[in-house]
Amino acid sequence: MTLANDKQIASDINAKNTNSASSDNYHIGALDIGSNSFHFVFARVVNDNLQILHSEKYRVRLAQGLDHDGILDQAAIERGVKALSDLAPLTEKLSPENFRVVATFTLRQARNAQAFLDAAAQVFPFDIEVISGHEEARLIYQGVAHYLPPATQRLIIDIGGGSTECVIGKDLQTSQLTSLNIGCVSFSRFYFANGEITEQAFARAILHAKQEIESHVSRFKNAGWQEVIGTSGTLKTIFQQLNLSRGNNQAFNLAELHSFKDQLIAFGHADNIQLPSLKESRRHIIAPGVAILIGIAELLAIDSIDYCDYSLREGVLSEQLEAIQFDDIRDRTINSLSTRFNIDQQQVEKVQQLATRIYQATSRLWQLDKKTYQQLLNWAIWVHEIGYDINPSAYHKHSRYILLNADLPGFNLEQQQALAWLVGNQRKKIQFEDNQLWYLLDELRLAKLLAILRLSILLSQQRQLTEHADIQMSAQKDTLNLHFPANWLNEKPLVEVDLAQERKQLSLVGITVNFH
Known part of the structure; x- marks a missing residue:
């Protein structure tokens, strides 16, 4: 394809991308970063159905550069980055709301996937989601089933x-x-x-x-x-x-x-x-x-x-369309888990009410405004007790294991690992993952989400926090201040001891909690 044609296609895509999601002319795109080829597809919504307008294929053979030790060689990284650089002009006016990028086997396996993602970020402005093999299979099926x-x-x-x-x-x-x-x-x-x-x-x-x-x-x-x-x-x-x-x-x-x-x-x-x-x-x-x-x-x-x-990329498109028309499949996944493991919804709602207040008090200063962080917090709250059916005394560990090993439709690998880390560290000593690399999520922001989750659970356990307790909250960059009603902590010495211990734990992740 000539440069002139590339520019014309980019112009067409950009012009078509000015419509609202409710319009029949709404456009969405997807990119499949495969082990052999990269596939880009662009479509519009017509009468609640997808009409493919344009597709591009870049032969990269990324897997050819993956050695027996799981290291992706520099030549393969450069081939992949070159393909993304060539594709970038076609995506200038697309946005994260209507364009999704997923990566499969090679970046799942590559121990130095971060090197590829860092290089890609220099030429390609969209997040690249590394998805699990089962999620890849599910999306492939959706691509076929919709057509x-x-x-x-x-x-x-x-x-x-x-x-x-x-x-x-x-x-x-x-x-x-x-x-x-x-x-x-x-x-x-x-x-x-x-x-x-x-x-x-x-x-x-x-x-x-x-x-x-x-x-x-x-x-x-x-x-x-x-x-x-x-x-x-x-x-x-x-x-x-x-x-x-x-x-x-x-x-x-x-x-x-x-x-x-x-x-x-x-x-x-x-x-x-x-x-x-x-x-x-x-x-x-x-x-x-x-x-x-x-x-x-x-x-x-x-x-x-x-x-x-039709295959993976069409599956990604179909799921984007469903999210626009109905709801996020990840919400359905979380609801299914909570039903399957007999979650106490009243307790969940109680924790969520307090977490929402803390989030509202901190989100701007703690830079948690990105939708993904709010979603992760809500999902973690809804499934934080799924391990109770296995063993109540160490339910947080069992909850973490379930989330790490279950099929979670709609979640990419990093989101699944982040959810498991949050839920697994909701109480007791905070455990750090030695080999965990965060590509799209920020480690400090996840620590701040964890602080909100832990405090909300602590203050909601055993109905210690009544609906009438009026806690005033304020925040600085890495600090949360909790102001309890007069004599409230004196009447609940166990809560005060728990908060003192929690303050020590959260200090390990750089969060200061003051309370009085």
Whole structure:
């Protein structure tokens, strides 16, 4: 694409972005930072549906730069940053409210992901959310489900550069999902090094794929499905190649997939592959993709696979549209958790009332105005007691474990970790995470959220704080002043002792609490 065209597209996008969310001409965008390619998509809302207006694909092969120790090399970082720099002009007038960026396997795995994110921030003005494998799988399913007829139980398979997602669902609800750490870029390095394609390489790669899916076979087969849909670039290439001789597109079967494998082996090397319409960028990753698909298809006893052109980025768009029209899926996730673990809603509301007052007194001076921080505080309050069903004496530890390990639809990895950290440190000694790196969230602001959470819970426990207690609050940069009614603390010496201990704990995170 020429620079002139880039400028024209950017002008069109920017011009279209002046409408309100309630308008049929409201526009939204999404960027999928994948392990093989970066995908940008721009759409408008028409009669409560999405109409794709423009898409861009940047072949980056980020996973190619990820070594065995989880370090992303400088060349890969530079390729990714260059792609973001090229994309930036198209996003000049987009905003965080209508544009979301998600990153997948490679940045999940990279121990030096911060280096990439810091470099990206210099040329690209939007937050990059690193999402979990299960969240990636869920969003892929949403992308497919919103564009195919409902009422059919489907198995969705997406083979990416670094990971492969398998999801079963019906309508817009998933029932089983997994994210496997196998992808066409990583398999290319491990089994088809230097481009050589052999029977032995295929056998080893297929066996590896089977080993990865093996532990999920039983629950997937028990869930069942009526059709299998492949999505994204690898499946698209396989689908196109197997349909070239037919003249029309239709599902392919396992026998055809094996014949295609034999055809690739006959070429002997990726550079020798002569297939109609096969892009140069696909030569070295088509064989690994076929191997992964054969392994999954054989172990799950799949015979027929169809293709859908929608995937993760469309799932991100669909979820943005739902948030505009209805509510944030993360709110639904938190409500589901609170119901599942029998949360005492009266106590939650009591804690929330006090936390809201403290937040209002501190948010401006403590720089907590960003919506994400207010949401994190509210979510933490709603689920802070979910560990009670396991063991009341150490419920905060169990609550933390649940939040760290549960599937939390809508949450990116950093938000999930922040929520678990807040809830896990709501009482007792504050524990610090040695290896935790905050990319989008500020550590000091999280500490201030923790102070609000801990104080609200402390002053609400055992109904020590009545509705009539009139606590006056004031704040400075890193200080909170609590002014209790006359004799209130004298009448509640246990609260005063608890506050004194709390003051010591919060001083460890740089927060000063004064009370009298």
